[in-house]
Amino acid sequence: MPRELIRIDDPGDPRIAAYRDIRERDLVGRERRFVAEGKVVLNVLFSTARFAAESVLLRENRVAGMGELIDRVPQDVPVYVAGGAVMDAIAGFPMHRGVLAIGMRREEEGAEALIARLPERALVVALSGIANHDNMGAIFRNAAAFGADAVLMDAGCCDPLYRKAIRVSVGAALKVPFARGDSAEALVEALSESGFEILALSPQGAREIDAVTRAPRTALLLGAEGPGLPATLLDRLPSVRIGMLEDFDSLNVAAASAIALHRLWRGEV
Amino acid sequence: MPRELIRIDDPGDPRIAAYRDIRERDLVGRERRFVAEGKVVLNVLFSTARFAAESVLLRENRVAGMGELIDRVPQDVPVYVAGGAVMDAIAGFPMHRGVLAIGMRREEEGAEALIARLPERALVVALSGIANHDNMGAIFRNAAAFGADAVLMDAGCCDPLYRKAIRVSVGAALKVPFARGDSAEALVEALSESGFEILALSPQGAREIDAVTRAPRTALLLGAEGPGLPATLLDRLPSVRIGMLEDFDSLNVAAASAIALHRLWRGEV
Numbered sequence: 001m002p003r004e005l006i007r008i009d010d011p012g013d014p015r016i017a018a019y020r021d022i023r024e025r026d027l028v029g030r031e032r033r034f035v036a037e038g039k040v041v042l043n044v045l046f047s048t049a050r051f052a053a054e055s056v057l058l059r060e061n062r063v064a065g066m067g068e069l070i071d072r073v074p075q076d077v078p079v080y081v082a083g084g085a086v087m088d089a090i091a092g093f094p095m096h097r098g099v100l101a102i103g104m105r106r107e108e109e110g111a112e113a114l115i116a117r118l119p120e121r122a123l124v125v126a127l128s129g130i131a132n133h134d135n136m137g138a139i140f141r142n143a144a145a146f147g148a149d150a151v152l153m154d155a156g157c158c159d160p161l162y163r164k165a166i167r168v169s170v171g172a173a174l175k176v177p178f179a180r181g182d183s184a185e186a187l188v189e190a191l192s193e194s195g196f197e198i199l200a201l202s203p204q205g206a207r208e209i210d211a212v213t214r215a216p217r218t219a220l221l222l223g224a225e226g227p228g229l230p231a232t233l234l235d236r237l238p239s240v241r242i243g244m245l246e247d248f249d250s251l252n253v254a255a256a257s258a259i260a261l262h263r264l265w266r267g268e269v
Numbered sequence: 270m271p272r273e274l275i276r277i278d279d280p281g282d283p284r285i286a287a288y289r290d291i292r293e294r295d296l297v298g299r300e301r302r303f304v305a306e307g308k309v310v311l312n313v314l315f316s317t318a319r320f321a322a323e324s325v326l327l328r329e330n331r332v333a334g335m336g337e338l339i340d341r342v343p344q345d346v347p348v349y350v351a352g353g354a355v356m357d358a359i360a361g362f363p364m365h366r367g368v369l370a371i372g373m374r375r376e377e378e379g380a381e382a383l384i385a386r387l388p389e390r391a392l393v394v395a396l397s398g399i400a401n402h403d404n405m406g407a408i409f410r411n412a413a414a415f416g417a418d419a420v421l422m423d424a425g426c427c428d429p430l431y432r433k434a435i436r437v438s439v440g441a442a443l444k445v446p447f448a449r450g451d452s453a454e455a456l457v458e459a460l461s462e463s464g465f466e467i468l469a470l471s472p473q474g475a476r477e478i479d480a481v482t483r484a485p486r487t488a489l490l491l492g493a494e495g496p497g498l499p500a501t502l503l504d505r506l507p508s509v510r511i512g513m514l515e516d517f518d519s520l521n522v523a524a525a526s527a528i529a530l531h532r533l534w535r536g537e538v
Contacts, residue, residue: 144514244414
């Protein structure tokens with residue numbers, strides 16, 4: 001049975017209220033709903049059990065190419081379609097891509113609970129103070145590419161389900177399990193207690209990342225550019241660096257995550 | 270002698286015309302002038318001989334921390350200072366950072382001329398169709414971190430001296446020499462004639478990047494995500510891939526450049 005597409009002609013229609021003024025909503029921070037955007041991201045959303053969707057909204061001229069995607073949308077999730085002008089009026093800015101869904105968060109599990117269900121061999125990315133959504137999205141994308149089992153974040157990290165972070169992650173933020181802890185120290189403690197070797201990445205790291213033999217349970221700890229990781233953590237954890245030209249200050253944190261995760265993924269024991 | 274700071278109180282002052290409506294100017298594309306932004310970037314601008322500067326514009330509340338930077342500004346380059354409201358009116362949007370300079374392009378040298386003056390041992394990044402300024406800036410940052418001697422671009426690449434590209438590069442776009450050629454094919458031909466081994470990076474690459482022994486003159490060829498490199502080039506060049514989880518589509522091109530350049534930098538012969 002072909003899917004019913006529900007036509008929206010009024011930008012004020014209450015059925016699409018969740019899509020209204022998307023940019024403003026981005027600023028509100030973590031609500032229960034999140035906005036997923038783009039064909040690739042929606043395909044991830046509808047192939048994961050981690051999140052449910054509330055509805056889909058397509059720009060009229062994009063419907064033709066979305067047959068497979070539409071087939072994936074569960075029957076109880078309405079698929080709305082709007083013309084270009086209505087779409088732009090809903091979003092509050094020109095929404096050329098016009099492939100959107102509202103996803104629903106589940107109750108977030110805590111870092112300890114997530115760690116407790118990780119396999120014997122596991123690679124975890126632990127983040128402290130990553131406040132930039134581009135970096136957050138890029139780190140998730142790299143985590144997915146190199147098979148990380150989870151991303152853990154301290155309270156200083158931004159929301160990986162922010163619209164732009166999901167988009168930059170190409171859906172990986174919906175794919176790689178994540179959880180929050182109060183502080184980097186708390187995450188480190190929980191990981192240590194579960195047998196993880198924690199490698200703190202820092203330009204001043206003691207060992208070159210290439211020289212690391214990966215432990216079965218390994219966590220890569222990354223801090224924000226600029227402040228970096230707290231000295232209290234760097235002092236007591238094994239630290240690693242990425243070799244580069246000496247007169248260059250440091251890499252972007254997402255680029256550093258790509259290099260280090262590639263190394264750890266390759267260096268499987 | 271302490272530096273004279275020139276006070277600007279009128280957003281319409283012709284002396285700061287080049288800073289007006291920076292966002293709009295971004296869209297104009299390649300002009301002779303470019304906008305450099307931020308303390309780190311300006312430090313690069315004033316420590317390189319590759320570009321001259323026309324003027325500096327500082328937000329009043331930033332002057333105190335800029336003593337060293339101001340000392341670096343050549344005597345014939347005026348340093349303007351404006352209050353917050355005037356600064357925002359000049360830029361056309363809230364310009365909180367408020368540390369700007371207008372740089373001047375020199376006549377761009379062609380790809381052949383740049384290649385001709387590279388050392389015997391050289392690492393070059395060749396780009397095809399990189400149209401996104403974030404990616405362009407990030408690739409330059411990685412190129413600088415891993416000691417690339419030059420970046421070559423085909424006609425499908427965006428301008429590395431676009432305001433945002435310079436900012437994302439943390440000034441590396443002003444540091445690493447670059448040049449343009451008409452096409453990726455023309456760049457490949459010029460590099461081959463100068464004894465470069467060209468490694469085309471592709472998810473379908475024949476060899477894992479870790480298995481590559483770097484030739485003294487090596488060029489890493491990168492194409493845009495999505496389309497990737499032209500098949501005509503991939504068919505006749507040695508190709509390399511970055512190993513990752515099989516069910517993951519591909520890395521962001523800037524992340525891929527970080528991993529590959531780190532490998533090539535480490536794998537020095």
